[in-house]
Amino acid sequence: MTTAATDPGEPPAPGPARRARGEQTRQLILETALRLFRERGYAETTMRAIAKEAGVAVGNAYYYFDSKEHLIQGFYDRNQAAHRASAEQVLADEKDFAARLRGVLHAGIDVNAPYHSFAATFFKTAAEPSSPLSPFSRESSPARDASIAIFRDVIEGSSAKLDPELRKELPELLWLGWMGVILFWVYDKSPEQRRTRRLIDGAVPLIDRLVSLSRLRVLRPALRQILALIETVRRDD
Numbered sequence: 001m002t003t004a005a006t007d008p009g010e011p012p013a014p015g016p017a018r019r020a021r022g023e024q025t026r027q028l029i030l031e032t033a034l035r036l037f038r039e040r041g042y043a044e045t046t047m048r049a050i051a052k053e054a055g056v057a058v059g060n061a062y063y064y065f066d067s068k069e070h071l072i073q074g075f076y077d078r079n080q081a082a083h084r085a086s087a088e089q090v091l092a093d094e095k096d097f098a099a100r101l102r103g104v105l106h107a108g109i110d111v112n113a114p115y116h117s118f119a120a121t122f123f124k125t126a127a128e129p130s131s132p133l134s135p136f137s138r139e140s141s142p143a144r145d146a147s148i149a150i151f152r153d154v155i156e157g158s159s160a161k162l163d164p165e166l167r168k169e170l171p172e173l174l175w176l177g178w179m180g181v182i183l184f185w186v187y188d189k190s191p192e193q194r195r196t197r198r199l200i201d202g203a204v205p206l207i208d209r210l211v212s213l214s215r216l217r218v219l220r221p222a223l224r225q226i227l228a229l230i231e232t233v234r235r236d237d
Helices: 016-040 047-054 058-064 068-093 097-126 141-156 164-186 191-213 217-234
Strands: none
Touching (some): 016 047, 016 058, 016 068, 016 097, 047 058, 068 141, 097 141, 097 164, 097 191, 141 164
16 A cells, blocks of 8 residues: 655644644744733833743744734734724624614723723834834724724614715714724823723714714715815825
8 A cells, every 4th residue: 555755844733732732832922912011011022032921932932923013913813813802792782883882982991991090101202203003004903993883883783864965975084083082081190091981972972963963964065075184185196
């Protein structure tokens, strides 16, 4: 009986068990990093310290994450997945635009709550325009796109009737508003960030009202001007 020849120079494909162990190690490193960021601050936490706390070799830590910045990108990605999961129920149950938006915004605060203690020190790095940690950076585009997609679902699954051009632009506008809410939350020292919750509850009816008014014919010229201005600002000349 003959057996098929194999290429000795080609490593075997990793099996499911090996991939599962690799993902466990990756998550361990990420969880350890987030804990150390909370305890020591972002700037003071090194990759070597993360590896030591996680019980892995430094080289192994760098195998999964090229740098601390890549660790934060991993956090961004996981955070967006958690935000979507937390918002699933309200998106499934509600058709009213305001109820969907309010639920999604509160779900985002719920997901971010465990990281509030180090958010301010981390934001100092993320706020730097050239930082890859900026939510507007090229490196952050997968997480940014995932977040905008959540707000697109808020609109598409709602009963709101929108001007077609506004419908196209509104998900990104809502995401920009969400970035403002997050900035407010970062520096909110009230118990359990209740001021941020009040901001959401107060802002959503206003947004809902503006969206509703956008359908009025008399306001369409002004809406076109606003959308044209946004497009002008967005262009990279």
